[in-house]
Amino acid sequence: MSVQSTQNPTSVAGAVPENDDLIIGGRHFRSRFILGSGKFSLDLMQTVVRCAKAEIVTLALRRANAGGMANILDYLPSDVTLLPNTSGARTAEEAIRIARLSRELHCGDFIKLEVIPDTKYLLPDNSETTRAIEVLAREGFICLPYMYPDLVAARAMCDAGAAAIMPLAAPIGSNRGLSTRDFIRILVDEIDLPIIVDAGIGRPSQACEAMEMGVAAIMANTAVATAGDVARMSQAFAAAIGAGRLAFRAGLGRRLDDRAEASSPLTGFLRDAGAGDEK
Amino acid sequence: MSGSFEYAPYEEGMEVIGTDILDQILEATGRFDPTSYTDRDVARALDARVLAVEDFAALLSPAAFPFLEQMAARARSERKRHFGNAVSLFTPLYLSNYCQNQCVYCGFNSTNKIRRARLDPEGIERELRAIAATGLQDILLLTGESRTKSDVTYIGEAVRQAARHFNQVGVEIYPLNSDEYAHLHRCGADYVCVFQETYDPVRYLEVHRRGPKRVFPYRVNAQERALRGGMRGVTFAALLGLADFRKDAFATGLHAFLIQRAYPHAEISFSLPRLRPYINNAAENPKDVHEPQLLQVMLAYRLFMPFAGMTISSRERAGFRDNVIDLCCTKISAGVRVDIGGHGEQEAGDGQFELSDPRSVPEVHAAILARGLQPVYLDWIRV
Numbered sequence: 029m030s031v032q033s034t035q036n037p038t039s040v041a042g043a044v045p046e047n048d049d050l051i052i053g054g055r056h057f058r059s060r061f062i063l064g065s066g067k068f069s070l071d072l073m074q075t076v077v078r079c080a081k082a083e084i085v086t087l088a089l090r091r092a093n094a095g096g097m098a099n100i101l102d103y104l105p106s107d108v109t110l111l112p113n114t115s116g117a118r119t120a121e122e123a124i125r126i127a128r129l130s131r132e133l134h135c136g137d138f139i140k141l142e143v144i145p146d147t148k149y150l151l152p153d154n155s156e157t158t159r160a161i162e163v164l165a166r167e168g169f170i171c172l173p174y175m176y177p178d179l180v181a182a183r184a185m186c187d188a189g190a191a192a193i194m195p196l197a198a199p200i201g202s203n204r205g206l207s208t209r210d211f212i213r214i215l216v217d218e219i220d221l222p223i224i225v226d227a228g229i230g231r232p233s234q235a236c237e238a239m240e241m242g243v244a245a246i247m248a249n250t251a252v253a254t255a256g257d258v259a260r261m262s263q264a265f266a267a268a269i270g271a272g273r274l275a276f277r278a279g280l281g282r283r284l285d286d287r288a289e290a291s292s293p294l295t296g297f298l299r300d301a302g303a304g305d306e307k
Numbered sequence: 308m309s310g311s312f313e314y315a316p317y318e319e320g321m322e323v324i325g326t327d328i329l330d331q332i333l334e335a336t337g338r339f340d341p342t343s344y345t346d347r348d349v350a351r352a353l354d355a356r357v358l359a360v361e362d363f364a365a366l367l368s369p370a371a372f373p374f375l376e377q378m379a380a381r382a383r384s385e386r387k388r389h390f391g392n393a394v395s396l397f398t399p400l401y402l403s404n405y406c407q408n409q410c411v412y413c414g415f416n417s418t419n420k421i422r423r424a425r426l427d428p429e430g431i432e433r434e435l436r437a438i439a440a441t442g443l444q445d446i447l448l449l450t451g452e453s454r455t456k457s458d459v460t461y462i463g464e465a466v467r468q469a470a471r472h473f474n475q476v477g478v479e480i481y482p483l484n485s486d487e488y489a490h491l492h493r494c495g496a497d498y499v500c501v502f503q504e505t506y507d508p509v510r511y512l513e514v515h516r517r518g519p520k521r522v523f524p525y526r527v528n529a530q531e532r533a534l535r536g537g538m539r540g541v542t543f544a545a546l547l548g549l550a551d552f553r554k555d556a557f558a559t560g561l562h563a564f565l566i567q568r569a570y571p572h573a574e575i576s577f578s579l580p581r582l583r584p585y586i587n588n589a590a591e592n593p594k595d596v597h598e599p600q601l602l603q604v605m606l607a608y609r610l611f612m613p614f615a616g617m618t619i620s621s622r623e624r625a626g627f628r629d630n631v632i633d634l635c636c637t638k639i640s641a642g643v644r645v646d647i648g649g650h651g652e653q654e655a656g657d658g659q660f661e662l663s664d665p666r667s668v669p670e671v672h673a674a675i676l677a678r679g680l681q682p683v684y685l686d687w688i689r690v
Contacts, residue, residue: 088686128480254391
């Protein structure tokens, strides 16, 4: 497990460091756009990954038809890091079994934990997910849990050995954007692991906003897959995520109604200096 | 639905579960008057972010018929949002056509003079191998409804055999008790399809003249028993055209809705069979469910339960199927044989109905690609 601070680096050094890698489980990534692969044609995969400049691509292990027809693993570029998910799991035990199967299929040690006991809204079960992390982290998996943004649950996931936290912005596939904005902000402020917004991001501007808030990366699938031009939209997301990250690193200017700073000191009229300052 | 009626009583051994879902379906369907809806009701339904049961009813009404194009547009969008462009492929395998029931519309009717057959384990293996060679990973095992000729042990062994070749195994057989479903689940089956035929209890008794199938509530409660037995997914269907198809479609959707409420983890699917010509009575035709009506029901299901799976039957013609996989359906059969032993080219028993789309797996695969959609052979992991 690695820890990456999401604190604004400029506040310390006053200059933007050149290296701005996303670090998860000890692995370094230049891209902060994690691409989902489940909802567009396999033939487009190479092009979309390239346009997105994605280095991490998720896939549902339930779609990995190893050795069979239309096997998604045959279409993914060999240089991407696979992030298999446990889609289909309803309990911790099922997620654990799918993760182990993923390793047997040589999909690596990264696992995106999805424990979803609800087929209508696809909302995750945070406590079952935490139970799965406890087991899988001990087995050396790099666990990235999909979760409902709840600080208490996120802390428990950290303690269980998660490598990043993936709160939902809105229900999966809804393209509604940052519906859970305030709660994700709390995670960004309080959790030392990378916060990766997963699910609900519908347009590049929403991804950009999340990045400006200080989240470490964005995961998107439906917003890209349902676009008129899938490849071009993946490029737009990559640009927006990059811009949002740059804005975060630059340090956003404060809003005037939010702890505004006056251009002249407001306390310059004071004469009665304390004893320690007497000359 | 119809007013006073008496169910055929439960037969010995049929499990009674404590559930009020049937009562809720009958009560709501009884109140559903398809002629009472207006353009305004339909417009409200089409604008609703999440459709209520009343919105679903409006979309099934004759008032919605002029709005098919708008319904199709929203359905296509919902389908894409929930499933992307993935279309799952599967095929049915008929194990046996022996049947104890007398259903007036069915080729397997026990009084019909057809060639009866039941595959033995060698025959099943031959069929499974032939199907697996096409690349399919999802199979649906079917039998006629005979507890003597195709008992649960026989079906369980067939499931075990199938699970060695296929990742996803479903069953479409006579309704079972929950412990029997649990047995089949242990053997390797994950989903259960039960066609209710009609939710009108009076019409139900008219068309099911003899046999255990006459016990209406035992059939309605099959999906719930299957889920209690550990199955992961259940499919709902009425045979549209057997009674008032709008009421049957409403009852089917409501049934699925109530089951999903009670079992939120359950994978919900719909099938949409309608009456087609069958052996020894080729003159039978759908009363009023032509393609536009069928599509209206499909679109209403999709808008009401946008997350649910939907299978398009090979009873429909290729041109219709290729279009609806883009609008609302998520699963399509390919390389279908409805006769017993047909895949291994050793046909021994007659089929249940006539196919309208006999295309092979590669042909259906190519048709999916031609629509800009992606064929998915495996979308299931057995855990």
